[in-house]
Amino acid sequence: MSLEPVGDTSVLAQGRKDLEAGAAGGAQEGRAGGGGEAGKAGGAGEAREVGKAGEAVEEGEWAPKIVGFACRWCSYAGADLAGTSRMSYPATVRLLRVPCSGRVNPAFIMRAFQRGADAVLVAGCHPGDCHYTSGNLFARRRLALAKGLLEYLGMEPERLQIHWISAAEGQKFARVASEMSKAVEALGRNRKMREEI
Amino acid sequence: MREYTASLKREAERLLSEGRVKTVIAFGPGIDPLAPIPAFAEDKDEASDLLVNAFSAPGLAKYVLDEVGGVEKPEHSVAVLARGCDSLGIARLIADKRVQRQSVVILGVHCDGVIDRGKLLALNPAFSRTKNIKSVAIGEDEVFVEAELADRSAVSLRGRPEDLLLDKCLKCLERDPVVFDIMLEPEAGTMLGRETGPTPVGDRGGVDQGEKEKSLRARRSLVAETEALSSESRYEFWARQFERCIRCYACRNVCPACSCRKCAFDVPDPEWVSKCTWLSEQFMFHFLRAFHVAGRCVGCGECERACPMGLPLSLLNDKLMKDVEEMFGIEDPHVPKESEPLGFYSPDDPEPWAKEVSEG
């Protein structure tokens, strides 16, 4: 531990494990659904060479993986509300709970794309409603620059979205999740900045 | 760049003999007369070797961090030669509280640009046998270099600034220091540059607003060209650039805004970016490098100059600088201020993402 130079590496390490867990979960689902991502490692190489028809089948089975960073005080609760009120929204969004949208280091976003996310959602309290007064206002500046830079590097704008969702806005969460899911489905898999495993 | 060596030596000797500073950072002769190297004078003798000329390419700001005593040894003050770009870097270190203002004596000079040794040699390889630089004149539309070669013959060349000056000098934002203690006086009579006579001390009247505008326009138009590409082509463009990166970290080492004692790129067990150079990691590295200095980059162009692989790093920094100016209304974003653009907020900050999903 004495070698660790950065104070909060343990948090970072945890974050990475969470992301990996998220991706692994996705893979399992894929298998359950009949050889999506997980199947690819095995016979899919061949399947892809089958031609246009085979490709179409594979694309049909693919579902976007969206990593969502949700503030525990609002959006995470908002997602909970959507769930408990039995609103339907696609299960493509995997939520990671963060203490505040201000906790979201742009490196988290990059890492999610590296490890296979097709899109990233950052959801926090509405400006003015931050549990810590101003965390989301700092986040807003930082994310505005980070999103601009990410797009400048070639990422499609739809793949990084930022939304303010309060604890009472279960419906908004459900809408964001499905609209985002649709947008990403239209774009297809993300291959940019992604680690080839 | 006008001739400042004599007054540089004079001030260096004075500051050292008075005990005001322990080191004077400027340039000294290297192996190649066309490539003076950063030099650190600690006594009168060493001070007599100091120089600065139109071939002094490296920026000096970052060396201040290595030489200055820090909070523990405030008596270890340094003096440093500063052109506009150096002064921006020094101001950055001071604003980031890495260097205390009172521990650094800034010896300002006006700079009309520095000659790119590589460009010169490409135009006339004979310059590689240079023994002495005889004269240099840098004007708005023309640069003139004359040298004496090892066999005592003379060679000279006249060319356009873009063919002879460092790229970073072609988009220079500050020709005069933004902060200084002593403005060195150019030597009367030796006309190197387009003006004669000393620049008034403590007066930034020497800054040519028109030229700064021109530089800004050049930077902005490169950014706009890149922005105008499709996502696909932009990704391909950057992939082609990043693929060349060898992770030497020279860009980080010279950067006055990159001054953490322990860098996340150097840790033995990296959590965020490994030293692998596959494309995904390259994107991560370059995103982090650029974003880490977002709002703090002074536009000195040192990263791009130091990069051995010719990566267009300014194209990243300038994009962020443009966004900082446009989104947050920060004027002259390259000049270090009391607080950083990412260190405060305004309730009316823009949300450039509002368009993607309907809010209704």
Ligand code: SF4
């Ligand atoms: S990022 Fe490059 S241009 Fe900006 S301050 Fe650092 S070295 Fe200078």
Ligand code: SF4
């Ligand atoms: S200086 Fe150039 S090659 Fe070296 S790490 Fe920076 S970008 Fe890569």
